[in-house]
Each structure stands twice: as C-alpha cells, then as structure tokens.
Amino acid sequence: MSRVFARITRSVQVRGRVVLAGVAALTLTAAGCTTGSGDPGADGTAAAPGTTAAQPAANLSRFYEQTPKWGACDDVQPETQGSQCTWLEVPIDYASPDAGTTKLRVLKVPATGTAKGSLLVNPGGPGGSAVDYANMADWIVTGQIRRSFDVVGFDPRGVGRSEPIVCLDDVKTDEMLGADPTPDDEAEYQQMIEASKQFGQACESKYPKLLPHVSTVDAARDMDVLRSVLGDEQLTYLGKSYGTFLGATYAGLFPQRVGRLVLDGAIAPDLTNDQMNLGQAVGFETATRAYVQDCISDGNCPLGGEVEAGLTKLRDMLKQLDTNPVPVTGDARVTKLTEGWATLGLARAMYDETAWGGLTDALRQLEGGDGTDLFELAKQYADRSSDGKYGGNIMQVISAVNCLDRGAQPQDFTQMQQLGQEFAQKAPTWGPFLVYGSTTCAHWPVPATGQPEKITADGAAPIVVVGTTRDPATPYEWAQQLASQLSSGTLITYDGDGHTAYMRSNSCVDSAVDKYLLEGTPPKEDLRC
Known part of the structure; x- marks a missing residue:
C-alpha cells in the first residue's frame, strides 16, 4: 500500500x-x-x-x-x-x-x-x-x-x-510499511494496487457503519x-x-x-492530490538538502563533502535497499531494513532538525551494512515499539480520512511513470516516492464525500x-x-x-x-x- x-x-x-x-x-x-x-x-x-x-x-x-x-x-x-x-x-x-x-x-x-x-x-x-x-x-x-x-x-x-480504525494486525502493518514504495515495473505496481485494495476491503469489512x-x-x-x-x-x-x-x-x-x-x-x-503529493515531495527535498548541507558543515559527513553529490549518494543508498535490504538487530519481528522502512526513517528526521545528528549516525552505520539505527527512526515515525506493537492507529486511519476528504482516480503504470518523471525533476529524492501517495485512495471502497x-x-x-x-x-x-x-x-x-x-x-x-x-x-x- x-x-x-x-x-x-x-x-x-x-x-x-x-x-x-x-x-x-x-x-x-x-x-x-x-x-x-x-x-x-x-x-x-x-x-x-x-x-x-x-x-x-x-x-x-x-x-x-x-x-x-x-x-x-x-x-x-x-x-x-x-x-x-x-x-x-x-x-x-x-x-x-x-x-x-x-x-x-x-x-x-x-x-x-x-x-x-x-x-x-x-x-x-x-x-x-x-x-x-x-x-x-x-x-x-x-x-x-x-x-x-x-x-x-x-x-x-x-x-x-x-x-x-485498525484494519490490519501488527504483522500485516509491518508488511505494509516495509513494502517497496517505488515500483520498478508493471508487476510491482500491480502488487501495490492489490495491497491497497486488500487494505481498503479490510477496513470496510471491520467498520461498515463508521x-x-x-x-x-x-x-x-x-x-x-x-x-x-x-x-x-x-x-x-x-x-x-x-x-x-x-x-x-x-x-x-x-x-x-x-x-x-x-x-x-x-x-x-484547495490542493488536488497531485498538488499535495508534489508539494510534499518538494518540501521534503528542501528539508533534505538543508540536512545534507548541515551534515557537511559539521564535518565527517558519510554523504561526502558536496551537497549535490551527497543527495545523489543518499538516493543511491535507498535504491540499493530496494534489492539488497540490510540487517537490523534488536527487534522482535523485523530483521531487514528495506527501502520502505528506510524512507520512513529518513522522513522522521526531516520533521525535526534536532534529529539530524542521529540520522547522520544512522547513515554512517548503514554504510557499514547495519540498518538498526535508521530502523529505529522509522519505528519512531510509525509509533512502533521493538516488541512489534503499534502505540496508535495513525498509519491506518490516515487513509480512511484522506480518502473521504478527497478522492483519487486510478491511473495505469504508464501514467504513473510519466507523473513520476515530472515529480523527479522538482524533487529527485522524494518525488519517485510520493508520486504514489494517492494509490490507496484511488482504490478505496467508500466514495469520497469532499x-x-x-x-x-x-x-x-x-x-x-x-x-x-x-x-x-x-x-x-x-x-x-x-x-x-x-x-x-x-x-x-x-x-x-x-x-x-x-x-x-x-x-x-x-x-x-x-x-x-x-x-x-x-x-x-x-x-x-
């Protein structure tokens, strides 16, 4: 999803x-x-x-x-x-x-x-x-x-x-958050759509009146x-x-x-779904650029000594995790840092600049083949503890509300690729991720009311x-x-x-x-x- x-x-x-x-x-x-x-x-x-x-x-x-x-x-x-x-x-x-x-x-x-x-x-x-x-x-x-x-x-x-509204149990929620957020081909995109449909159907089945x-x-x-x-x-x-x-x-x-x-x-x-997704992609890109500059200014930055090269290296690290997840330790259930989890960890740090130092340590650790610290940031974002339990339901109810507030139209993979290219031109790091932000609502079982x-x-x-x-x-x-x-x-x-x-x-x-x-x-x- x-x-x-x-x-x-x-x-x-x-x-x-x-x-x-x-x-x-x-x-x-x-x-x-x-x-x-x-x-x-x-x-x-x-x-x-x-x-x-x-x-x-x-x-x-x-x-x-x-x-x-x-x-x-x-x-x-x-x-x-x-x-x-x-x-x-x-x-x-x-x-x-x-x-x-x-x-x-x-x-x-x-x-x-x-x-x-x-x-x-x-x-x-x-x-x-x-x-x-x-x-x-x-x-x-x-x-x-x-x-x-x-x-x-x-x-x-x-x-x-x-x-x-809790549509998925903790295990299924882990699978949802750790899944590939940037499908590379038609088959992976269909997997994302199918997961979105299953999630929506689970919500409708459990909460038909609400x-x-x-x-x-x-x-x-x-x-x-x-x-x-x-x-x-x-x-x-x-x-x-x-x-x-x-x-x-x-x-x-x-x-x-x-x-x-x-x-x-x-x-x-009055923002449309695409405008909202692109706006956030650009916003996170701006914040990430500011982080990389700060990392370089502090010295010994694991992303190198130049901002554009550092952003490129960060994107490469995420891309490598798509096909080669790295181990994490200390968690009851998750053993690998995937691209999905890593993106959430990176996002968590962008919300608050006081977390930038911890992100730098996590990226340095990731270079050594250990994803534990970046996964810790992802768990903070998802309100998840190391025993695999979620403290709230924000990662699920957000779709239930957003999909009523503004619906979305289904698009095929070719359309998404074209839109993704437009997003990537303005936000190379975050555009390919957030372009899929409306996929769940495009297949939501309840019609939008707003x-x-x-x-x-x-x-x-x-x-x-x-x-x-x-x-x-x-x-x-x-x-x-x-x-x-x-x-x-x-x-x-x-x-x-x-x-x-x-x-x-x-x-x-x-x-x-x-x-x-x-x-x-x-x-x-x-x-x-």
Whole structure:
C-alpha cells in the first residue's frame, strides 16, 4: 500500500522535549463543566462558503446539551497533573442523527489560574491523538496560556481511543510499511494496487457503519458539539499540520463561532492530490538538502563533502535497499531494513532538525551494512515499539480520512511513470516516492464525500496562520495560500527548519501567538520571525 506523509505531525519539538503525535498512551483525572450554547439550529450548520458539507438534520439538541461526566482517566498515563477525562457522544451520521452514535474520548487539563475558557488542540495526522497531545499541556503551550485556558483534546472518530480504525494486525502493518514504495515495473505496481485494495476491503469489512463518516467535516461538526458541551460560545483552537485543515474546515462551517484560531503548519484546502503529493515531495527535498548541507558543515559527513553529490549518494543508498535490504538487530519481528522502512526513517528526521545528528549516525552505520539505527527512526515515525506493537492507529486511519476528504482516480503504470518523471525533476529524492501517495485512495471502497476547494470563512474573526519556510510536510507556500484564502487570515512566517513553529524555541512566534490567544489581537500583517 502506498503511504502518504501528507498531514502527519509525527513529532513536535517543544522546549527541548520531543512529543511524538499519537505515541504514548497517557492518563489523567477530572472535575466538572457547564453545558454550552445549545443546538446550532440554522445559524451555522449549513455549508458555509468554501465547504461541501450537506445540511444536517436539525434535531441535534441532545448532543449539544449533554452534560459531561469528568473523572479519572483509566486509559491515559498521567503526564500533566490534574488532567480529567470524559466521553462525548455524537451521531455517526449528522444527516441522520437517530441512526446511531459513537463516543469520542476527551481529555482536559484545567488552567492553572482563572480560565478564560477552553483551548482545543489537535496535533495533526489525520490520526494523531489529541488526547495524548493535550495531556502534554505543559510542553505544547506556554505557561501563560496554561494559566489562562483549560487545554482540551479529543480523539477524532476512528482515532486513538475513539472507536479506532485498525484494519490490519501488527504483522500485516509491518508488511505494509516495509513494502517497496517505488515500483520498478508493471508487476510491482500491480502488487501495490492489490495491497491497497486488500487494505481498503479490510477496513470496510471491520467498520461498515463508521468508515463512511470519518471525514474532516464530520470531525469539525464533532468539534462544535464539544465546544458547546464545554460551555464556550466561540471556539479557541490550536491546530498543527492536518489540525490546520480541521480548523479551517470548522471555520468554513461555523464562521460565526470562530473565536481565536491558530493554524500552524498549514494545509491549503484547495490542493488536488497531485498538488499535495508534489508539494510534499518538494518540501521534503528542501528539508533534505538543508540536512545534507548541515551534515557537511559539521564535518565527517558519510554523504561526502558536496551537497549535490551527497543527495545523489543518499538516493543511491535507498535504491540499493530496494534489492539488497540490510540487517537490523534488536527487534522482535523485523530483521531487514528495506527501502520502505528506510524512507520512513529518513522522513522522521526531516520533521525535526534536532534529529539530524542521529540520522547522520544512522547513515554512517548503514554504510557499514547495519540498518538498526535508521530502523529505529522509522519505528519512531510509525509509533512502533521493538516488541512489534503499534502505540496508535495513525498509519491506518490516515487513509480512511484522506480518502473521504478527497478522492483519487486510478491511473495505469504508464501514467504513473510519466507523473513520476515530472515529480523527479522538482524533487529527485522524494518525488519517485510520493508520486504514489494517492494509490490507496484511488482504490478505496467508500466514495469520497469532499473535494479540493477554497475555504474563505466569510464573517469569521481573525484567524492566525503560521508557516515555516523549510517545513518538509506542509510547505510554506501552503500557509501563504491558506492565509490569503481566509477572509480574515493573518500570516506569521518563521524562517527556519522543521515541521510547525509554535513552541519550537522561537520566542518571536510564541509571543505573537500568545498575545493573540490571550488578547484577541492578531500580529501585524506579514510578521516574520
């Protein structure tokens, strides 16, 4: 099955600590909360400009007016003192709210001072656990935000603890991630297609009711229910990576309920699949070039002493693994580093420049015929432990969400080769890999419910978009694109490396975001940090 990096926040560096999205199962405790602003009625549930959502049934009061029962968390390891958990009930299908419900896990870290309200957070994915992310409140927001807001995260439907979509067991997931990501001929391409079909069929067989209703529009509607249940008249929100798409979708659906939204590491919602795949390929290429330059500057780089030659050597190393995997040690099940695993390990390091030193050591080890360290990076990316168990379901549910949000048309091998050549011209290292990013969705068993389109959110309060100039996963141009499309969008530019910017040791970005969240004052136009 082809894999997509699109919309994943695999790691976030926060004040010297790496928080892996969807990684540890963390735990917490609870208190009370008031009910909110009630049934949305006709003032915001219809599709706003820039969305394709259908008008849901009006009888949603019982969901909007439910009273949460906060208590200690038995499924989350404690990380931030005083955390509390509850369940949120939402309709599986908003168009038919009486046809069945599903429950979403919610975690709240109460403010250390007098709370202004709730700050909902989402780390990305789709598939990153916002429960785990909110549980890291002391590291994902500043102290003054902690004093002023209850930090709240919910696992979207199909994610984490919210009826998680897990279509393959751990062994099959290993096979999927370790498979050849760059088919060389028609036969290998057909193998990729067949694996994609089998994966989709397994998902449909296990989750026939839920699978058609795990789109970002569904998650955004759930977020509005949660806003009401928390007692907030408007939504205050911090979304990273895919979380920016979730936030923008919410703004398009409910512009009048937008409070203070921060969208960091942005995705432009009108990107086609090919544009998204190419954009990411170029983004990862830019990040990889920056890594190679850094490796050379540090000295004794295993890729040599010149950037272009170093990139060529890196591509050769991946290509050699296609036919000659190298041994790895210390894992319960995987014994060889394949091209698939190696590509994930390389991607993991591109998300966060603090991992570059470890990548250099891993490449030096790989030169000696040992793939253990690069496989360790791949396991971090996949949220997999050495005993062969996966900590979350992000590597599976990402397809379920993406394929509903934007479908893809099947293409034959000749078409893919031609497209691959176009990608390779702009991104020689990553283009041949990411050109296959839509293969799974091209054969997904459930029809797409969304399509690429602009979101303007006319009438919404100011929305802050943050873009990093050398972000590999969500290229800076996407942040520019989203900020310009949103009627009230304002852009903060961080000139730097890595994925996302807020709480990654840049005080300029942190101060501007904090001022906006605390005072409602957006930064000056085109602030650069």
